[in-house]
Amino acid sequence: MLSIGEFSRLTHLSVRTLRRYHDAGLLEPATVDHATGYRYYDAEQIPAAQVIHRLRQLDVPLPDVERILRSPDPGTRAALVADHLQRLESELDRTRAAVVSLRRLLRPEPAPLDVELSAVPAVTVAAVEDDVHHDDVLAWYAGAMAELDAVVSEPSGAPGGLYDNALFEDGHGHVLVYRPTANPPRSGRVHPVTLPAAELAVTVHVGEHDDIDVTYGQLGRWVVANALAVAGPVRETYLVGPRDTPHPAEWRTEIGWPVFRVAPR
Amino acid sequence: MLSIGEFSRLTHLSVRTLRRYHDAGLLEPATVDHATGYRYYDAEQIPAAQVIHRLRQLDVPLPDVERILRSPDPGTRAALVADHLQRLESELDRTRAAVVSLRRLLRPEPAPLDVELSAVPAVTVAAVEDDVHHDDVLAWYAGAMAELDAVVSEPSGAPGGLYDNALFEDGHGHVLVYRPTANPPRSGRVHPVTLPAAELAVTVHVGEHDDIDVTYGQLGRWVVANALAVAGPVRETYLVGPRDTPHPAEWRTEIGWPVFRVAPR
DNA sequence: TCTGCACCCTCTCCCCGGGGGAGGGTCCAG
DNA sequence: CTGGACCCTCCCCCGGGGAGAGGGTGCAGA
Missing domain, CATH: 3.20.80.10 (Regulatory factor, effector binding domain)
Known part of the structure; x- marks a missing residue:
């Protein structure tokens, strides 16, 4: 059984963040002492924590992270992840378009318009x-x-x-x-x-x-x-x-x- | 002189957002009626509003947007923009890395480790x-x-x-x-x-x-x-x-x- | 000139995913 | 037994908005 601090060191997730993930139901500690409220984690939970970490790096919202973790079927899971990657991709397209458009805007161009x-x-x-x-x-x-x-x-x-x-x-x-x-x-x-x-x-x-x-x-x-x-x-x-x-x-x-x-x- | 609603229609920035940009000093209305507080814009401010819109699409923080707009020299301006694009690029690299790593994590792989x-x-x-x-x-x-x-x-x-x-x-x-x-x-x-x-x-x-x-x-x-x-x-x-x-x-x-x-x- | 309505104002609260810190209880080794 | 490290909950803060309350204004038609 690992205390939240030890688990934090093992996963590189901050103590605060682990507590929030608990509150959000994302990563339940293996045991919670109901007298003191102390959270205790199991070493087997490390991979799950790392998956959450990765998904958050990809800006997957916490509810979506939960959905992904909850789906036991690898196929569904892969589909959900692919779905988000698709969104990232289209966001990237929009970003690229905005860059091009910004360049045009900053170039002092006449561009008359027929109205x-x-x-x-x-x-x-x-x-x-x-x-x-x-x-x-x-x-x-x-x-x-x-x-x-x-x-x-x-x-x-x-x-x-x-x-x-x-x-x-x-x-x-x-x-x-x-x-x-x-x-x-x-x-x-x-x-x-x-x-x-x-x-x-x-x-x-x-x-x-x-x-x-x-x-x-x-x-x-x-x-x-x-x-x-x-x-x-x-x-x-x-x-x-x-x-x-x-x-x-x-x-x-x-x-x-x-x-x-x-x-x- | 354009009311905030008219200016909103012309720039596709919401009325609320225009007010916030005013408060932040990003886009001052050409005139503010000091009796009623009504904001009035000039049609010449449309391009500035659009530049702000583009920068915000690129997630440039409002203070940075202000710096970019305030710099009269096109060179400085271009440098600031390039700076932010650089940041976007490196963020993209990290995203790509996270995707690869996530794929590895989700693949149930043994990967024993010599310790x-x-x-x-x-x-x-x-x-x-x-x-x-x-x-x-x-x-x-x-x-x-x-x-x-x-x-x-x-x-x-x-x-x-x-x-x-x-x-x-x-x-x-x-x-x-x-x-x-x-x-x-x-x-x-x-x-x-x-x-x-x-x-x-x-x-x-x-x-x-x-x-x-x-x-x-x-x-x-x-x-x-x-x-x-x-x-x-x-x-x-x-x-x-x-x-x-x-x-x-x-x-x-x-x-x-x-x-x-x-x-x- | 009045009236109704669209328009505008400010203010407060909410969202997300965290960080900062206060104030207080708990664990454990010396 | 005690001190210090550790853990708890609670509240406020950030940024870039959205939602809505409550109230003042501008203006066109009657």
Whole structure:
């Protein structure tokens, strides 16, 4: 039987951390003296402690660590670990994208932007909509668009989306993705929706979406400079996307910001 | 002049976050109404907001973000950013190592370990020592060993280190690295130290240090199984290291744990 | 000019995975 | 038996936000 200090020396986990892992149910001491509260560990628990240590180095949240340890089947365990590694990988991708975008931002570049005002009429489309958290938008979008593709057999135009301003202001808001088609079906989450007419300030974002906020910013500056105010959700139209070409450089996303003219002050 | 909500829509930074950035002095609104406290931003501040957004995506701490924004010189700025990217890179290396080590840990492998008891005599060496935080050990070690190498011209054996148990239990403790040599010099941080005699449970760790804690754990289990108790700081001896060969697979680190025999219960 | 509502303000509390320290009980060797 | 090392619990702190309470403002339409 090892005291917490001895076990700490053997595992290189601090005493405090061991106590927290006990409280969290991650690593129960082999024995706890119910009179004094002293924790006593077994030498056989060292490997488990080391697995926890490794998982924490990989930033696996404590509840996930517990799930991994609790699953007795090596297959399930491997799957859970692989799952987290997948997340690490995609995070790395985002980091790389942010680095590239940051470099572009810090380079004082002119990058003029073509913006046009265009009045779009009301149109009825096949849509999927929901209230979504900002961090979950990408995953939600993938699912919603897949369902749309499965249901809409003969689209009559590029797909698009409407994004509530609250999504950016508060971190969550209403999101709607659609495909235009002649007779919008109703199936599962897919249902017909009539998008209202609007006057839009429109520009096109080229390439991946990692730095689409820069294009938003430029569009916003144009809107402000031209004495317009924002009214209603942003509209994106996916003119050329991953479904059309694997080359991100060829992707084209149209951004339309509903505006109305402000009286000159 | 843009209200905080409008600016939020233009930058995709949440209203709350913008307020925090104001409080932190990161992004001052162009005007603050001193009667109502209302914040008003200028469209020209959009690029700055986006740079902050990117830096935060890269997990740059807010104070560092401020330093980067405050430095008017693009060179300094680029250096600060490169600095952080360097840190990201080394973190990635550690992540990769942890993944490899985790795979090894989860594979139920026997991996027996040769452990021997050996009595080492007292010896006087050239040493550098300090109280160090656990997270800083690697950096401290690099500096201390470089200084030792510069001062000790004719070493009489492999370098080594003594690591206080508190380093692992509390996260900080006394650390000493040394080179044995005939007449230990005194220069800068380098000074003669007499390492006391000790009885050591000794084993050898093969390869990189990323999973040296596993070897520690196995050594610890052996110590416990053989009814020995730990007494005093761990000793490492760098038999083969990066200075000898660039191939990590050939590295050999001897781990010696001071022990004393426990009376059989 | 009034009123309603969207907007904005500050304040406090919560999250995670730890670290720091206070204050007090326990173990064990000399 | 005693002193010191060891262990316990409890509370506060960090950073970068999110959630919500409670109350003041700006402005457009009636």
